[in-house]
Amino acid sequence: MxxxxxxxxxxxxxxxxxxxxxxxxxxxxxxxxxxxxxxxxxxxxxxxxxxxxxxxxxxxxxxxxxxxxxxxxxxxxxxxxxxxxxxxxxxxxxxxxxxxxxxxxxxxxxxxxxxxxxxxxxxxxxxxxxxxxxxxxxxxxxxxxxxxxxxxxxxxxxxxxxxxxxxxxxxxxxxxxxxxxxxxxxxxxxxxxxxxxxxxxxxxxxxxxxxxxxxxxxxxxxxxxxxxxxxxxxxxxxxxxxxxxxxxxxxETLSLRVEKHCENALKLAQTLENNEALEFVRYPFLPSFPQYELAKKQMKAGGGIVTFAVKGGYDAAKRFIDNLQMLSITSNLGDTRSIVTHPASTTHSKLTEEERQATGITPGLIRVSVGLENVADIIEDITQALAKV
CATH class of the missing domain: 3.40.640.10 (Type I PLP-dependent aspartate aminotransferase-like (Major domain))
Structure with a gap:
């Protein structure tokens, strides 16, 4: 076989x-x-x-x-x-x-x-x-x-x-x-x-x-x-x-799903990179990513996760999340549905502030698990929510 x-x-x-x-x-x-x-x-x-x-x-x-x-x-x-x-x-x-x-x-x-x-x-x-x-x-x-x-x-x-x-x-x-x-x-x-x-x-x-x-x-x-x-x-x-x-x-569908997750995530990251509401956007296959060359060396694509930091810290990040209309607010990832998580107040909330800072988990950091919806709809929901921050 x-x-x-x-x-x-x-x-x-x-x-x-x-x-x-x-x-x-x-x-x-x-x-x-x-x-x-x-x-x-x-x-x-x-x-x-x-x-x-x-x-x-x-x-x-x-x-x-x-x-x-x-x-x-x-x-x-x-x-x-x-x-x-x-x-x-x-x-x-x-x-x-x-x-x-x-x-x-x-x-x-x-x-x-x-x-x-x-x-x-x-x-x-x-x-x-x-x-x-x-x-x-x-x-x-x-x-x-x-x-x-x-x-x-x-x-x-x-x-x-x-x-x-x-x-x-x-x-x-x-x-x-x-x-x-x-x-x-x-x-x-x-x-x-x-x-x-x-x-x-x-x-x-x-x-x-x-x-x-x-x-x-x-x-x-x-x-x-x-x-x-x-x-x-x-x-x-x-x-x-x-x-x-x-x-x-x-x-049986992992390869197909991962390919689409990566395609959607790259398009989202590229769109958000110049958004004025954000301090930065991180995605391994963006040329601006600090470890871009390493990502290209050992990964076939950049994965399905995009992170970015909203200007204004936690209050601004909270307003962004509350203004989302389609994306799910939950702590899971890797889903067909796009998911937004605020790590500092959820998945990594039990770490001390010093520990979070040491790993780059700032108050404004957002993790997006990019799903399989039409990428234009994902981008539209995130950009409209950022516009209201």
Whole structure:
């Protein structure tokens, strides 16, 4: 069969049953039967393949993982109930007290809370490195450093990390590299090409793409996934068969959707770049983007997120949001519907003001998840709302 991503996202399917169904059915079962006592023993002993319990594995989940592993060029994977469960497990399963994590400063708010308030209780420390100062990263690596954790592009500031540079650090210091690839998706970049060990996704976002279900996925090196699988089987954050079925079906259109998200986002960014109500517009494939050359080097397109800062701070940003007529006001992203979020007061509100400033989350910053509506309608709604600020 073809090794094309678009084709395999559609054609990779769980084995058909005796009913010869074209679309894979839902396997809504908590457990699975054995023919006899000996088969039960053999499956539990890993001497024979077979499903045991849907917290461990399920045909719908297995199909989804096979697709994502193919798309990300990964050896193995595990699916979770949410993106943050995937982020948590990718660290908790592999780190122990005394270990140190080198993290990009620009990470999602809940990832920041894990590093500062959860893992710190277990004696796991971290240091933050700035994407704008790659020359400082190596000096932050300690003898006890075990992992590098990054998002690229970051949420919400769209900071990029040079994946080739991170791969070199990993090889030099024998570290585990974990990359949150949610914003780019495997359609736009595959971090494993650069030596990344684990790739994390909030499948809630672009993989589902329609704001319906929650899910998280970690894929990567087989030996590391085995540790994550053991941890997750016994702590229970598994994805439900129904959510896996929904997301697996959604992957069939991922390439088409991402292409349109990127096309609409670039047109929006280009239109807004000279809007007098804005301090700046950020989009990786705008020539004015500070890391434009890096974006062109490691991404096939700029993604579906545009950020900009409204002049006048929070009050002006609030007026802009309240004047929107079509775009949704919610904290999700990657949806067919365009979404506006004010990170400082919502997704990153639990950070201190100093922490927000350090990652470029100013009071006037707006994140737009550009949807699949007619781009003229998206532009019209945003520009009319800005005109009233």
């Amino acid at each position: 073809s090794d094309n991503k678009e084709t395999q996202a559609i054609r990779l399917q769980a084995q058909r049953s005796q009913n010869r169904e074209h679309s894979v059915p839902l396997y809504l079962t908590s457990s699975f039967l054995f023919e006899d006592a000996e088969q039960a023993r053999a499956v539990f002993a890993d001497e024979e393949e077979g499903s045991i319990y849907s917290r461990y594995s399920n045909p719908n989940v297995d199909e989804l993982l096979e697709k994502v592993c193919f798309l990300e060029k990964a050896e193995d994977g595990f699916a979770f109930s949410s993106g943050m469960a995937a982020v948590f497990a990718s660290m908790a399963a592999l780190l122990k007290s005394g270990d140190h994590v080198l993290s990009a400063r620009a990470v999602f708010g809940s990832t920041h809370q894990l590093l500062t308030r959860v893992f710190s209780k277990w004696g796991i420390t971290h240091s933050y490195a700035d994407a704008s100062a790659p020359e400082t990263w190596e000096s932050l690596i300690k003898p006890e450093t075990k992992m590098i954790l990054i998002e690229t592009p970051s949420n919400p500031g769209l900071e990029l990390i040079d994946l080739e540079f991170i791969g070199e650090l990993k090889r030099k210091h024998d570290l585990i590299v974990v990359v949150d690839n949610c914003f780019a998706t495997p359609i736009l970049q595959t971090p494993i090409d650069y030596g990344t060990d684990l790739v994390v996704h909030s499948a809630t976002k672009y993989m589902d793409g329609q704001g319906r279900v929650l899910g998280g996925i970690v894929v990567g090196r087989k030996d590391l996934i085995e540790e994550i699988r053991f941890f997750s089987r016994h702590t229970g954050p598994a994805m439900s068969p129904f959510n896996a079925w929904v997301i697996s079906k959604s992957l």
